[in-house]
Amino acid sequence: MTGRRRPPSFRPSRTLTGAVAAGTLLLSGCGALPGGSGDSREPVTVVTWAPGGDSAPEAANMAGMTAMAQAYGRWVNASGGIDGHELRVVTCDEQDTSRGAAACARRAVEEEAVAVLGSYSRHGRSFMAPLEAAGIPYIGGYGASDEEFRSYMAYPLTGGQSALMAGNAEQLSGDCDRVALVRPDTLSGDSQAWLLRTGLTGAGRPAPLDIPAAEGATSYDEEAGRALSDAGTGGGCVTSVLGDRTETFFDSFRRLEPAGARVRVSSVLGSVGQPLIDRTGGRNSPFEGAYVTGWYPAPGDKRWDAMRKVIREHAFGDNRIDPDDTGVQTTWIAYTALKSVVESLHEERVTAGKVTQALVKGLRVDTGGLTPRLRWRYEDTLGSEAYPRIVNSKVTFQVVRDGRLVAARKGFVDVTRTLADASATR
Incomplete structure (x- = not known):
């Protein structure tokens, strides 16, 4: 005792x-x-x-x-x-x-x-x-x-944020001819950009347009304008990973987006989740139709x-x-x-x-x-210097439909290769 x-x-x-x-x-x-x-x-x-x-x-x-x-x-x-x-x-x-x-x-x-x-x-x-x-x-x-x-x-x-970014690259590579990434102007943000680049180029897609942004900004009109100029026509996608400021970015983005364009947008859990979708209008949310990469099954599972x-x-x-x-x-x-x-x-x-x-x-x-x-x-373990304790390199692909996060692909998706490639070439 x-x-x-x-x-x-x-x-x-x-x-x-x-x-x-x-x-x-x-x-x-x-x-x-x-x-x-x-x-x-x-x-x-x-x-x-x-x-x-x-x-x-x-x-x-x-x-x-x-x-x-x-x-x-x-x-x-x-x-x-x-x-x-x-x-x-x-x-x-x-x-x-x-x-x-x-x-x-x-x-x-x-x-x-x-x-x-x-x-x-x-x-x-x-x-x-x-x-x-x-x-x-x-x-x-x-x-x-x-x-x-x-x-x-x-x-x-x-696999933390690293697995999410590697997974986001794979999720976007299937539907996006090119991708604009809006991410924090920090060392962590640099890592996000590298992982997305590694995953997209490994899938035969062009490297993303990398748009660093201030973490505490109250408006992202400049960054949204740059993203739209690169990905605002057919086949382009915009992904943003700004934590609690992701909502602020997409407010700017949707406001500047030309009527009827509805560029495919994307993010990862932690920056976008069901509570945020509910709070911003459900099926009328600016995230309707968005791709979201997560760690776990969709909320309704x-x-x-x-x-x-x-x-x-x-x-x-x-x-x-x-x-x-x-x-x-x-x-x-x-x-x-x-x-x-x-x-x-x-x-x-x-x-x-x-x-x-x-x-x-x-x-x-x-x-x-x-x-x-x-x-x-x-x-x-993954066996890389960058991610020595990761044992779970699997993520889930989700999409916002009628205001709810649902599975975009059944089961888990293994992103070990992208994590290993990014670690080896960093």
């Missing part, structure tokens, strides 16, 4: 704690779990963090991820826990700052977490070092920091039914949780992956070390079909 005092009742409760002051929530309980082995199996503590308090910028508010973690904890404990273990969920407001990220990581160490799951942070340098020192695996982050695809304690579920049922029955109407949001989906998949790991151990006491050992030794993790089955042995 850990020696930590636990409340006398198993009924889950929410308690304010202090990792980042009022930003941290604790879901806990104790006692015998239905179907478990009495008190012989210790609780399993996990941590999920994301910016979500008043201090986080609105564009970076990912509170749905921590809320999803709490709902998952309530559901799994009401169902008997994981292999007889109560799941103790600690959530933390990362505040979208390096200080907040470091504080959340220290909280995970203090709580003796067996893993950090389904979290969002752009400050990998701040949170990964404490996790590495404590031997705590980081499973299924959102992919917002490079460290998630480099650290030996990172176990990513997807039946493989999401289990998550939706848990949200209906255990989120208690928490409006922070949108089942169509990619962040919420990532958290659900990360918790599903951990459940697979814990059930494979059959241990009375689960530790971070035991979880890590299972992953290192080649446990194949089932995510209910929401990703391919995953394994993180050395030989399963």
